[in-house]
Amino acid sequence: MARKSSRSLSGLLAVGLGVWVILAAFPFLWMAIISVRVPVDAFSVPPQLLAPFTLENYYELWVVDQFYVKFFNSAIVTLGVLCVSLSIGCLAGYALSRYEGNLGFWLLMVALVFRALPHSTLLPGYQLAFAELGIWNRYETLIIVLVAINQPFTIWMLRSFFANIPKDLDEAALVDGCTRTGAFFRVIVPVMWPGIVTTGLFSFLLAYNDFLISSQLMNADKQTMTAALSAYINADDDAYKLMQGIAGAVSVTIPLIFLVLFFQRQLVSGLVQGAVKG
Amino acid sequence: MRLKTLIGFVLPSVVAMILLIALPLVGVIGLSLWNSYTKTEMVRVEQSTPTGKIIRTQPRPVLDETGKPVKVWEFYGLKNFLSVLDVDGMERAFAADRSTNPVTGAPQSWPERMGGVWGDIANLSFWGALSFTLIYTAITTPLVLIFGFLIALGVHAVVKPLKGPLIFASLLPFVITPVVGALSIKWLFLDNAVITVMLQSLGFGKIYFLQNAFTTGFLVILYGLWHVVPFAFIVLYAGLQTVPQDAVEAAVVDGASRWQSVRYVIMPHLAPLFSFVTLIHIMDAYRVFEPILVFSAGQGASSLQYLTYYLLNGEQNFHKASAAALLTVVGILLLLIPLILRTWRTHREGA
C-alpha cells in the first residue's frame, strides 16, 4: 500500500515537474525558433512547427546595424554598476551589520522603502536635472543612477552576509592593532567572496535588464542592448525590424543563460542568505 | 562600532541614495503640489503645412524679453491628488439616480443599485487601477507561494543528475528581461498563435485572450506567475537544503505521513522564507507595469504604475503624474509600516 502510493506520487511528481519545465522554457524556446525564420513564417497562421532556416535576422542586427556597439555599452554599464555598487555596498553592509544603535536600523528601513519605490517615480526628476547640468548621455551618469537604485537591495543583502561572519573575527583583528578599515580589508573581505559573488549576480541582473532608465538617459550609440531592443520590437511598422528585435531578444538572453549556468549554486545560496536574515 | 565609523562606512551609499532617490522624490512632492503651463494668447494666424493652409484663431506662446516662453506656475495644494482620486467622479457615482436600470429601464433592487455604484467607481481610472493592482496582488501572492513550494519539493525529491537542468529551466523566466519575457508570452496568446491554436485543437474552442477585462487580466496574472514562481521556488528550494534531515527522519519514525512531515516539520522551518517571499512579491506586485503595457491592457486591466505612465505620456501632465506616483508610494508605505513597526519593536527589545 505504502509503495503503491509512493509510486503514484512519483508519477505525479514527474508529470508536474515536466509540465513546469515546459511552461518555464517554452516561451523562450519559441522565440528562439521564430528568430531564425523570415517574418511570414515566424507569425504564420496557423503556426508552423518547421520552416526554412535563415540567419538573416541575426546578420542584419549584428553586422548591418552594428548591435555589437550596444553589446559593449551593456558591458561597460553592467561592469561599472557591479564594481561601484559592490564596493560601496560592502562598506555600508559591513558597518550596518556591526553597528547596534538606532541610526543603523532606520537607515535599513528607509532603504527598504526606497526598494519599494516604482522607478518611474524618479524619472522626471532625472531628466530635468541631467539636461540642465549637461551630464546627460554619459556612461558615468547611467552607472551612478543605477547604482543608487540598486543600493538598497545590495546593502540589505550584503548586511545579512556580514551578519553571518562571527564578530570575534574582526574584533580579534582590532585587538591586534588594526583599524576598522584595516580589519575590514584584511580579515572580512577574504571570507566574504561567496556573498559578494551572489550580491553581484543580482546587481548584474538589475543593470543588465534595466530598460526604463537606460532608454531615457542614453542617446543613440551609447544605449545598452536592452534599451536599444525596444526600438526594434515596437517598430510594428516593419516586420523585418520586428524580426531583428526577436533575434535581439534571443541574443540578450544568451548571456543570462550562461550566467545562470555558471553561477547557479551561488544564486541559490545567496537567496537563502538574504532570505533568512532579511 | 562607533557612530563616527558607521557614518564613514555608509557615507558613499547614503550620498548616492540621497542625491538620486531622496532628492528626486522631494522634487516629485513639489511638482505634485503645483500646476504649470506655458502662457498662451489667442491670435489670428496663418499656418501653412504640406497638407494645406489655414487661417484661424489659435493659441500662441507668450515670450519674455529674452525670447523664452513664459511659464505660469500655480499652487494647487491637494488639487492634483483630488483629481487623480477623481473625487468628482465618486460623487457622481453616489449621486446618480439608480432606481431604474439605465439600459433596460427595469426597477432595481438595493443590491443592484450598490452594484451600479461600484461599477461606476471601478470605471474611474484611479479606482480601476487600484482594484486591479490589489486583485493581482491578492491572487498571485498565494499562488506564487503554493506553486513555488510544490516545485521546490519536487526538485528536492528528484535524482541528483536531474536537479541541475530543472533548476536551470526554472530560473529562465526569472532572469529574463521583463519586457522580453512579457512579449514572448504575448506572442503565444494572440489570435491564431501557438497556444491559442493548441487549446483549440485540444477542444477548448477558440479563445480570444485580449477580448475583455477578464481575459486580459487573466493573461497578466498568468505572466505574473510565470515570472515570479521561479523566485519563490529557488528561495524555498534553497531553504529546503537547510532543513535538518534527522528531524524529518525522526518524524517518519514516529509514524508521520509524508504530508504530516511536510506540514509539521518542513513548513515551520521555512516560515521566515515564506514571509520573505511574500514581502518581496507584494512590493513588486504593487508596482506591476510591464505586462500591462505589453498586453496592451489599460483596457480593463490597469495598474497604479501604468496610471502614472499614462498621465506622464498620454496627458503629459507632470504634476498629476507626480501625484499618482506619490499615491502609489503611500500605498506601499501602508503595506510596509506594520512590518517596520514590528521589526522596530524586536530591534529595541534586542538592544
Add this chain to the structure above:
Amino acid sequence: MHRVSLSALVSGAALTLLMAGPALADCGFTGRTGTVNVLANSFPVLDHMAAAMKACAKDGLTVNVKLTSQLKEEVEQAFGSGASPFDLAQVGTGSFTNLAANGSLQPITDLVLKYKAKYDIQYPMLITIGKEVYGIAFQTNLQHLFYRKDLLEQHNIPVPKTYSEVLAAAKKLKEVGAVENPFSAAYKPGWDLANEFTNIYLSEGGKFFADGSAEPKFQSPEALKTLATMKDLVGYMSPNALGLATGDVTTAFQQGTTALGILWATRAAAMDDAKVSKVVGKVGFAAAPAADIGAPAATTQFWDAFVMPRSMKGDRETAFLLLMEATKLETMKAAPDLANWLRPGISVSQYAKGVQESVAAQAPSFPTEPYFSLVLAALGQQVGDYLAGRKTAEQALSEATRAYTQSAKEKGYLK
C-alpha cells in the same frame, strides 16, 4: 545542419547587399566640426535618412542619431527642458503642434533663405506659422482602405466607398465564411482608437471645438453616429479588436485572416513582399471609405518634419545642413518606395493609389489645434469603455468632455 546555417548566412549576406539599393550620395558640405544629436522615429525611412546624415560625420564632425519607438514622449520632454539634449528632431503632426504651442521650437527662416537655392527646398516642404518657418517636412502619410481583390471579386462585392458599404461587404463575407475576420483596424484604446474615431467623426461633419476657442463640441449627434458605426464594425472584427495595434492589423492582412481594413499607406508595399506576406498581388488599395455618400474620405492627412529646439547646444547651422542632407533630392531618390516623399515626382508607384484617391476625396488634415492631443487622450479611454460595453455612448461622450475640460483647464487653454 552546419552546412545549412552557413549557406543561409552567406545567402543572407548577399541578399542584404542587394537590398541595400543604390548607394547614398556623398555629403554635400565640409569644414564643420562639433557634435550634433538627432532624434527620430525607428521607421525604415528614418533609418535611410539617418544614413544620409551620418555620411557627413567625418573630419571632426560627430553625428549621433537616436532612433526611438517612443518619439513623441522623448521629443516633447527633451525640447521642453531648459537645454535640449537634441539639436534636431523628426516630429509628426501631433508633436509639432504641441511643441509649437509650448514655444519649444526655433524659427529657421534665415537658414531656409540662405540654403533655399543650394538644396532646392520646395515650397510644400515648409511649415510656417505667421511669417516664420518652424520645420521642414519630407513625407505625408495617411490611412486608407486595404482590401482583398480576389475575395471581393469572388463574392461579387464592389470596392466599398462608404462605411455602410463596408458593413454590407463585411456582412456578406461573414455569411459565406470567406475569411476569419472580415474587417480589421487598430482599435487599441489610447491614441489608435481615438484616431479611428477622429477619422469617421470628421467625415460625419463633426466638430471638436467651438470656432476660435478650446471649448469642446464633440458631445454631438455626429459623435453618436460615429460611435454607432464603430460598434457595428467591431462586430466584424476579431473578438480581440480592442487589443489590435497597427502591426496586428498588418499581420492579419499578410496572413490572410482579414479582407477589409484601414491601414497606413506606408504598409502598402509590404503586402507584396513574399517574405512577409502570404497574399502577394491580392491586396488592393483605395480611398478611405466616407461616412456617407458625398462626404470626404474618413481619414486625415499627416506629415513628418524635422524641427530644431529653441534652446540647443550644438551649432544650429550644422544641424540645419544635416537636415538638408537628409531631405535633399538625391536622398529621396535613392529610396522612392520607402515613403510618400514630398518632393514632386518621386513616389508614384501603384502603392500610392490609396493616398491619391483619399486626397482626391478631400481627406482633411489631421487637426492641429494644440489642445487636440488632450481630446485624443480623453477619447482614447472613453471610446474603449463604450465599445467594451462598460458605458453607454452618451455616458462615454460626456465623460470624455469632462476629462478634456479638466485637462484643458490644467494646461491653461480653458478658464
